[in-house]
Amino acid sequence: MPRIPLEDNFADVINKTQRGRKISDADLAAKAGITAEELAAVKGGEIRENTLLALAPALQLGRNSLLAMARKEWYPEQPIFPRGFAMFNTPFEDMTVNSYLVWDKKTKLAAAFDTGASADSMLDTVASEGLTLRYVFITHTHDDHIADLDRVAATNAEIWASELEPVERPGAKTFQENAHFHLGELSIKTLFTWGHSPGMTTFYVTGLAWPLAIVGDSIFASSMGGSPTHFEMQLRNNQQKILKLPADTVIAGGHGPLTTLKQEKQHNPFFAR
CATH class of the missing domain: 3.60.15.10 (Ribonuclease Z/Hydroxyacylglutathione hydrolase-like)
Incomplete structure (x- = not known):
């Protein structure tokens, strides 16, 4: 089977969390100490590392793991089942x-x-x-x-x-x-x-x-x-x-x-x- 890509990217995680926690763009930007333009950029998929590091704690997400996800630095090691x-x-x-x-x-x-x-x-x-x-x-x-x-x-x-x-x-x-x-x-x-x-x-x-x-x-x-x-x-x-x-x-x-x-x-x- 070919390598299956991750279901979500870092922008998906941010958007999913923001929607789930019902935080407006204005409130999230203020909580993270970033501008509305910076928030819109990362929500659209642009990798801005300082913005991501500010957003992670505001959304109760892991800073290092979110950044690694944006950098595409990790893919899970696949377990092997001999049979069954x-x-x-x-x-x-x-x-x-x-x-x-x-x-x-x-x-x-x-x-x-x-x-x-x-x-x-x-x-x-x-x-x-x-x-x-x-x-x-x-x-x-x-x-x-x-x-x-x-x-x-x-x-x-x-x-x-x-x-x-x-x-x-x-x-x-x-x-x-x-x-x-x-x-x-x-x-x-x-x-x-x-x-x-x-x-x-x-x-x-x-x-x-x-x-x-x-x-x-x-x-x-x-x-x-x-x-x-x-x-x-x-x-x-x-x-x-x-x-x-x-x-x-x-x-x-x-x-x-x-x-x-x-x-x-x-x-x-x-x-x-």
Whole structure:
């Protein structure tokens, strides 16, 4: 798979945070001690390092990590799963979206997480590995994440989503927080990390080579999912539920490349201090 670019750039992080915290341009410029022209320049993607260093604390973002993001100095080291894990990245309108597949090596039972824009490669993997797709777990119901749900559901796998954001289709089931599912030696636990959407769910998977958190749009490498109405709740859920997982946990976001919790604590402007 070719290298997947980061979902957000530094200007996206600034704009997303400003919208989420409902800070006007005038108030943000005053708080950071910069001019309106300087603010407009960096929000438009111009790299002005002194302006970025002033804006970061005003937005409660990490100064060094935001600056490194602007300089494009960091890309997450990619974790390797010898077997039992596959990532799929498919184009949807002007972006790409991720979906995932995990399976138990002995029983050949598998679970899918979202479908992406197309489930072609996922279903090919199910066939080539001789797997039985037992579950399809939905992180959230935005169109890009469930675009090919009908085809995946045709495998007769059980469709599961949060009780706070159910899938509108016959036979789909809902779970509560801290529900547990098992596939042979694999264990899957649900964590409600809502904010970007009403029922955003993180699935914490153990039993693979690395602990794995499939987080939907809760967190991206170097960023996180935005929300104009529930930004602070998204941030709080990320901090209280995802960032407290083991440091070697692989973070599998709905967009962008894989990363790890340890790397995000060092390089994500929302969490690095």
